[in-house]
Amino acid sequence: MDPRANAPSSIIEWTEAEKYQNSFLIHEEDNTLEFILNNSVAHGLPSHMPVSAGEGKFLNLLIKCLGVKRVLEVGTLGGYSAIWMAKAIPEDGQLVTLELNDTYAQVAKENIKQAGFEARCQVIVGPAHKTLTNMQPDIPFDLVFIDADKKSYPAYFREAKRLVKKGGVIIVDNVIRYGNVHDKAVNDENTVGIRKLLADLKEDSRKGEIEATTIPTVGEKGFDGFLYAIRK
Numbered sequence: 001m002d003p004r005a006n007a008p009s010s011i012i013e014w015t016e017a018e019k020y021q022n023s024f025l026i027h028e029e030d031n032t033l034e035f036i037l038n039n040s041v042a043h044g045l046p047s048h049m050p051v052s053a054g055e056g057k058f059l060n061l062l063i064k065c066l067g068v069k070r071v072l073e074v075g076t077l078g079g080y081s082a083i084w085m086a087k088a089i090p091e092d093g094q095l096v097t098l099e100l101n102d103t104y105a106q107v108a109k110e111n112i113k114q115a116g117f118e119a120r121c122q123v124i125v126g127p128a129h130k131t132l133t134n135m136q137p138d139i140p141f142d143l144v145f146i147d148a149d150k151k152s153y154p155a156y157f158r159e160a161k162r163l164v165k166k167g168g169v170i171i172v173d174n175v176i177r178y179g180n181v182h183d184k185a186v187n188d189e190n191t192v193g194i195r196k197l198l199a200d201l202k203e204d205s206r207k208g209e210i211e212a213t214t215i216p217t218v219g220e221k222g223f224d225g226f227l228y229a230i231r232k
């Protein structure tokens with residue numbers, strides 16, 4: 001049978017499919033991550049925005065297999081992805097995460113503390129573009145994860161290229177957005193931002209600066225995608 005004949009087409013079915021996978025593969029020994037999601041919602045943070053558990057674990061595994069010590073995150077929200085990543089970096093590693101919203105940042109700090117990663121995580125509050133522009137780290141970052149307002153993705157990616165080491169990785173969340181990005185009828189500023197990022201990447205690739213690919217994702221967060229880029 002062609003497996004596509006039975007393709008699920010709703011977020012409910014996608015969520016079930018993802019839950020099934022997670023039931024075999026994701027067993028955190030403590031319930032910190034669950035606490036963090038609940039604590040974030042209790043403080044009024046949006047529940048549809050954090051990465052899924054599977055995506056969080058993907059970032060975690062990537063950090064382990066690449067030996068990443070220094071992570072930069074754009075878009076902290078409640079710190080859920082930051083904590084998945086912080087779990088994988090060594091004790092002398094560092095994660096810097098940028099958040100515009102002061103309430104989100106306070107909740108993230110509380111969550112990071114609760115998870116026990118206060119020492120290796122720094123939350124910087126303010127407009128990320130400004131923070132990024134002012135950053136001049138002595139040691140470049142090994143990995144950058146961009147998951148913030150989509151309209152600024154081209155600017156964030158430009159700064160990420162400057163701040164990541166040669167051979168380092170830049171991951172960008174939400175580059176498909178339910179198929180909105182390729183639908184020319186959709187022209188809100190966030191969708192346009194992602195489209196512009198893709199156009200910039202074409203140029204970066206032509207210049208030999210970046211190699212990238214999109215991994216489409218489908219599950220409890222809907223139909224979306226992770227962009228995976230390497231700075232050459």
Ligand code: DHB
Pocket residue numbers: 048049050051147148173174
């Ligand atoms: C939205 C933002 C995200 O980063 C995400 O993963 C899902 C949704 C949003 O702005 O709605």
Ligand code: MG
Pocket residue numbers: 049050051147148173174
């Ligand atoms: Mg996202």
